[in-house]
Amino acid sequence: MSEANRFGSGPVQSAGSWHKYFFTGAVVLLCLWVLVPIYLLLVNTFSSPEAVASYPKKAFPVVDTESLKFFMNYAGVGQALWNSIKVATVTMILSISAGAPAGYALSRFDFRGKDTFRVLVLMTRAFPLPLLALPLAVMYIRVGLDDSVLGLAFVHTTLALPFAVLITYSLFSGIPIELEEAAWTLGCNRFQAFMKVIFPLVLPGIAASAIFAFVISWNEVFAAAVLTIENRTLPAFLLQGLSDSPLHLKFAGGAVLVLPALLFIFMVRKYLFSMWGIANR
Amino acid sequence: MAEIKIKQVAKQYGNTHALHSIDMTVADEEFLVLLGASGCGKTTLLRIVAGLETATTGEVWIGDKRVDQLAPKDRGIAMVFQNYAVFPHLTVFENIAFGLRMSKVDQAEIDRRVEKTATLMHIEGLLKRYSGQLSGGQRQRVAVARALATEPEVLLMDEPLSNLDALLRMEMRAELKSVLAESKTTTIYVTHDQVEAMSMADRIAIMNGGKIVQASSAVEVYRNPAAHFVASFIGNPPMNFLSAENAGDGWWNVNGVKIKGPNSSSKTLKFAIRPEDIVVHGPSGNGSAANDDSLSAGVRILEPLGSHLLASCKVDDQLFRIVLDSDAKVSPGDTLQWSPQPDRVRWFDPESELAIN
């Protein structure tokens, strides 16, 4: 994507310098639009509870970790955090171990039913998936999965699986089949060729789609709130306490929710496009 | 080192026939080139021998082993791919050693064989590099070295030079030929480049529409094309064709001139002659050697190509090319008087498109 200088560069530019200033101004403004709200949340997070409740607010805080400490020690937070990590990890494992083989099959084979499967995957995009939690809540009680990590992870996997399939599909498609064929002619069977040649090459991409699955689960609120009661994940826990908890608790909770997600998105930024580039067609 | 036997191999994709019942034997130590335009089935045939594709029917034998049901790894083959397929996550050394490691060769032997093939391909200085640090030509050498290191019975090459630029291709062509002659490996080599095919092959198998049209030496396919397709495909420019009508007793009427040809009962034949096998008597009106036996050709376009002058003419309203000396004094619009070198004329049946002797 780096050679895509479509509007600014090109051969001869006749546009004046006012255009350049306008362009830079717009870019800076849009960056501020994204960053300032996050900064303000962090200001609140790193202020003392008193400062969070005070008025008017200051743009630069006196750094104080009292709010964060209060939040981390608040009853149920530790458990919710741990639940979130457990659910997200299971989601990650499930969606990759089911999604990657499917992505490989889609990229390497022609077979009857391939299009049906692709439609099924793409169809998940056209349905409001969190609603799945409603009937599953009933079903789970019957099979004993209610209020469980695994039950919620199943729903989150439904959210993450289509992405895992599409990302791995584009990853495998990006690796020339000749590499695999060369390995076959050099003495590998299919599995050996995959492990020795394909797997090392797709590993970073697989890791990225695993992280992506983790973030999807980490961020999901509705299904988590519907399906868990005692074993709340962090978003569900925060949602439940929204109406009655003090401000500094909300902001600290928000920050704890946001920061890991930001880190993860930073790690997978290279792969954000591969999944949509392929999904457009 | 083994013979390859292909017996009635056919390949069908749905309703389209990619290969029609191919029968061919490649002798031990032979260098066979499969030549044809894209889509003629040459790569499919190669991949069936490799085991990368399954034939719909037929058998493939390597040596005295039937291999068409075996996986590629059990066929004793090695293959060089058009885009090289050098593993990007392995060094050149590990690439060359890949096949040896798969067959559990011990480390000392691996070192020796990698060293030997790398030296053969002149890449002994690159062993620690990754494919991203190599040029196209170097990658090509790695791919060949990797294939040769396993000391295969059969070497299969799929357009290995087509991604190189023209100069490098010529250099690699000569080098590959000498390396392969030395290794004495039975080789099937696929290409669409006739110069490449003619310069390297012991035998050329020309394919068209999923069939092998002719399989002979380079000179033979050039001189005695077995079919209209071969005549129009081999040679640059290819053969000229004119329609000929039966004038009885083995004489044929070509554009109003009688030429001695084969005895045949058919009404028409195709008369064929290579552009360089034509004797020109000079422009008409010059009064020189023009005689009753000569045909006339109206010059349309002249292409001075250095070594010769190529004249595109019209004879009997059909395109007709003549190779002239670079110093010939001709201009567009002239009419040339010419006659064919009698021993170089070939005849084709317009129905079967096959040559008539």
Add this chain to the structure above:
Amino acid sequence: MYPKSLPYLLLLPAAVFLCLFFLYPFGLVAWQAFVNDSGQFTSDFFVEMSSHWKFNTAFTNTLLLALAVVPFQICLALYMATLVNGMKRGRDLILYVWTIPLGISDLAAGIIWLAIFDQTGFLNSAMQGLGFIDQPMSLLGYQSKGTIFLAILVAEVWRATAIVLVILVAGMGLIPKEYYEAAEVFGAGRWKRFTKITLPMLKPSLQTAMILRIIMAFEVFAVVVALGGTNLPVLMGEIYTWQFDLQDANVAAAYAMVILAISIACTLLIMWGLRTPKGARV
């Protein structure tokens, strides 16, 4: 070369999973919405749902929010995408900054904007600091539905424009730059190139982005709860209320069918409106 069953074996886990946790539950939810406890087909739950005083407000609010947010986001993302494509240096950095909200959940986005719109928040502080107001206004209170709506709108635009941006930038990357050069040679200016090449060629991406966004917009929930509590009812919030506070899974399912119906209707509408003839794609 490979057993015929291999691709199916590889697909099996994902296919089984999607059938079990995607197709089957959707069947179940429809069943819950249309069939009562004694197993008879009934429209009672829909009647109960639509006769509830909050239904109309929730329905209108959801629809209005979607209609206000999505077109605005598409335009903003288009503008951002053209800006990004016009960059020589720093493209990757800017793109990363602009896609940050992609990793932020709707709940967190609601909390982030709560820090701004709250009565003691940064917006009031800033306005007072600049002398526009004398004392903080209640922006998210029971009385101020208009400002709640605006706050939700801002938070949604802030949070979910990134996904549209990613789709559109990816789509623009697929348009060969020769087309632009050709258009430029024929004398097309910046704007003409945008309307005559970028927009038509981007149709499939626009389609994907709009479908995805409109469905997400109908699911709006946590942002609303974080900013407005129950002051501004939306469909998804009503589902939550019926499921938990009123313990009536059937009516909740009826609500789910409503969301599903408008989602499918909008998807079909967008697919029809932005259809590209076969063979006219990049």
